[in-house]
Amino acid sequence: MNFDTARDTPRTPHGSSDDPDVLDFSANTNSHVPEGTEAAYRDAFEAARTYPAEPPAAYRRAAAEYGGCDPQEVIPTPGGLAAIRLAIDLAVDPGDSVAVPYPSFGEYAREIRLQGGEPAFVPQAEILETDPAGHALAVVCNPNNPTGNAYDDGDLRAFAADCRAAGTPLLVDEAFLEFTGRSSLAGEPGVIVARSLTKLFGLPGIRAGFAVAIDEWREALANARRTWNLGAPALAVGAHCMRQSGFVAETRDRVASERERMREVLSDAGYDVHPSESPFLLLNVVDRGVDAVVDGAADAGIAVRDATTFRGLDSHVRVAVRTPAENDRLLEVLRAL
Template sequence: MNLDDALGVDRAPHGSSDDPELVDFSANTNPRVPEGVEGIYRDAFAESRSYPSEPPADYRDAAAAYVDCQPDEVIPTPGGLAAIRSAVDLAVSPGDSVLVPFPSFGEYAREVRLQGGEPAFVPHDAVLDVGRDDLAEHALAIVCNPNNPTGETYDPAALDGFAARCRDAGTLLLVDEAFLGFTGRPSLAGTRGVVVARSLTKLFGLPGLRAGFAVATDEYGEALTAARRPWNVSGPALATGAYCMRQTDFVAQTRERVRTERSRFHDALSAQFDVHPSDAPFLLFDVRDRDVDWLLEHARERGLALRDARTFRGLDSHIRIAVRLPEENDRLIEVLGDV
């Protein structure tokens, strides 16, 4: 990254409302957290007058068990976005082309541009169809699984085949699995030639914790481990993150609640809107002939914050909503039912 590249890149828009009077459907974070997590954080804070252990072995062990890889393949990061930046920084030089899906998370293109690279946009549902010869034209390929904002996961066999073609082409593959923990689908963590980015923000409802990790093998893992700053994740974040990743009952309960409520949401809204199929803790829908700005304001006046999805490349009449608790979802169904 250099001065000119950084000065020429805008911020990417995101959801989330800090208005305590609003129920926030604009950010896809779990409204519940694991029982006992506050105590773990407080206990860790008491140890914060010392540097955290380096390397953070317990956190790496928990992450490895969580995604089924080897502990030495885990690179702790302050959030999933830091893992994404590390992978882009490793792979992209000024002038390089990077395969970027759309509509998808806006930070991918931003991180590529910060390194002086150029995003080559491809529809998110066609990215796995890109062949070896075309892949060879790109320094990096990016996949979001499940994709944000559309919500669908990729077929595991197709994703494995795409990873193999990337290896054959000499193109690093970055897979953002920020929402995969909600699905029960297998991670690509530990796959050769792949960097996986994981976040603890979404599933465990702790966006302010800033804890995540990358997973990489072979020379990519060695490079990311060597480049990682010492003590780059705080002691409280390491302790809290390790605790959360071991809460298997909480994860199972969250997955079932999200699955049930997402299905109910989809059925309730499909009569009025074109609702996209989703495996994630959110739904994207086309408002058809309704005015997006009016709908957003209509919801806000009734105490609900929704995500304006027109900020995603390729979408011009869409809203995204998080799957929250049943009583909150009931309220949104009621508010959208009278438009």
């Protein structure tokens, strides 16, 4: 990264509202947190008066159990985005091409450009059919944001094998994977997995996540990681949350049930709903208009995500899956628009 590149690379728009009077469906984070999380945060105060253990062994053990890997393969990061930046920073040099899906998380392209690389955009439905040869890195978001669809495990592992054969590392963003019950690609040679605790545990302000890699990528990521890059509260809360397997299972079931109910109601109301295994739904609102839906929801005190900021989408909004009562309110408003 250099001065001119950073100066000329703008920020990427995201969802979420900080207005306490707004019912926020624009951010795709859990509306619940695991029991005991606040106590874990408060108990971390004394630990915060000294530097965290380096490396943070307890956090790595919890992440390994949560992510299905060995603790030595875990590289702690302050959120999934930090894991993504770390991988791209190591893989991409000025002038490099990177295979990037679209529509998908806008930070991939931004981080690539910050390193002087060039995103080679591929439709997200076709990303696993891309020839990785000639790319410095390939990126997959599984499940994909904002569309919500997950990839077949066999197809994904076959693509990882193609990347290995081409000598191209593969970055897999699994920020929403735990909502699906699908297997992680953690431990695959040549694959860097990025995991986030923001979405599932409803804690975007904690900034806790991790990367998983083996072989030379593990060594490079571990050495490049900043010392003490997670504070004591993030380490304590993250480790606590990742051990709450009952909360994870309950959340997955609740979100799946509510997502299907919302899909049925919205489809009956004339919305074109994209298939999803994630805690959100992408709606094509071409007949109503994006502005009409976004503004109409805002008039009712509800924030929905204008998805036209995602590359390739020009008539879409994204809505999160929240509690049944909150979802009822959203459905009432959207049906009336």
